[in-house]
Amino acid sequence: MMTPPPVLSARRTELPLPAVAPGTRRALTVLRFGTPGARPKAYLQAGLHADELPGMLTLRHLAARLAEAEDRGEIAGEIIVVPVANPIGLDQRINGFLMGRYDQTTAGNYNRDYPDLAALIGDSLAGRLGTDAAANVATIRAAMAEALAGPEPLSEVDALRHRLVSLAFDADIVLDLHADNEAELHVYTGTPLWPDALDLASELDARAVLLAEISGGNPFDEACSGPWWALAKRHPEAVVPPACLAATIELRSNDAVDDRLADDDARAIYRFLERRGVLSTGGSGVLPRLRCEATPLDAMQQLKATSAGVVSYRRHLGEFVYLGEIVADVIDPLGDSVPVAATTDGILFARHSQTWAWPGKVIGKIAGAVPLPERRGRLLTD
Structure with missing residues (x-):
């Protein structure tokens, strides 16, 4: 040390x-x-x-x-x-x-x-x-x-x-x-x-x-x-x-x-x-x-789970992902697997280390270049 x-x-x-x-x-x-x-x-x-x-x-x-x-x-x-x-x-x-x-x-x-x-x-x-x-x-x-x-x-x-x-x-x-x-x-x-x-x-x-x-x-x-x-x-x-x-x-x-x-x-x-x-x-x-590239904060996608389950990431930190690409799956141990897709092109620069999700939990962040319609008001994760 x-x-x-x-x-x-x-x-x-x-x-x-x-x-x-x-x-x-x-x-x-x-x-x-x-x-x-x-x-x-x-x-x-x-x-x-x-x-x-x-x-x-x-x-x-x-x-x-x-x-x-x-x-x-x-x-x-x-x-x-x-x-x-x-x-x-x-x-x-x-x-x-x-x-x-x-x-x-x-x-x-x-x-x-x-x-x-x-x-x-x-x-x-x-x-x-x-x-x-x-x-x-x-x-x-x-x-x-x-x-x-x-x-x-x-x-x-x-x-x-x-x-x-x-x-x-x-x-x-x-x-x-x-x-x-x-x-x-x-x-x-x-x-x-x-x-x-x-x-x-x-x-x-x-x-x-x-x-x-x-x-x-x-x-x-x-x-x-x-x-x-x-x-x-x-x-x-x-x-x-x-x-x-x-x-x-x-x-x-x-x-x-x-x-x-x-x-x-x-x-x-x-x-x-x-x-x-x-x-x-x-x-x-x-x-x-x-x-x-510097990008607008309102173009950053907060990748949100829509269901509860274990998060299995398909993409790694620092990788470029494309609109529509599946970034992670939220897997119910007793049920279905729900994919979570990118809604923008950009760099996956953040993920969540606790890989258990619930509806609305932010499990990733993508730095995109085009402002997203849902990104209004408070732009940071509370």
Whole structure:
């Protein structure tokens, strides 16, 4: 096993969360590198869904590399790293299993319902924005800071969301590391951020890139990047650039926890930060070729079972499937076998590792190119 050097305690701060009971308190651990207020600012977190583990190891390796880079004076901007973004979910264990996707108190998804900063500050910006893009960015970020400076939410989960957004809202780059149930590495990002985010997807060797302006539910990455294009539409007289490149990175499968793979992913993110000037060490090497096409999120088929039974996949992850092709069979041990077909051409980039299905269960995802009529409203799997 690879063991990176320890991160110095001087770079570590603890942000307490509200106590849920006497004698009980959790905290968010934050690692800071570079100079506060310097640009570009990058914010990276992992484990927002606390049972998605590969990203936590990746940021452990990345933090070690950043500590070494800082000692060499190679950090040009500011970098904030939160390797464990959800200490609440990490404490949710049922029958010997960690269950960290949903809050057990509210049943809410930890990666939904973040503050809508565009709605909070939109009215206050009337008459304050003009044709100077840099000045507008500074004005908008100041308004966001003011909106977030109010009283902290009372509940532990809402306070966690508030703290995470408060750390990230003014970043130039926001990377939220997740892992799918069983998947190839893929990236979700905003349509206005493509092809600008090509270097990120290429360095990570993504096998699918899913694009949407609004995916529904206000997940963390869109809470950081979405306000910029929302405000651009709300104030068409002004020049409002997409000043935050935010992306959700799905680091393959929940169970694909491998320390060497995590180190490879950390190296890829490090190279991306070099390319973006957050690190002063260049990043002028040849960009790897992206081995997929970016496709609309509303063109992604959620392959759903129509019956209960054991899932037997006919196609493997990463394979191209065609409209009408049978991707899996749902087999009733006491009855019939029901085929599940692709309704689009595209890459099968995700499957479900628990091969028991029921009607409506998503057992696969296909990155197609043509928007599908049923893909409306909330586009992400809850």
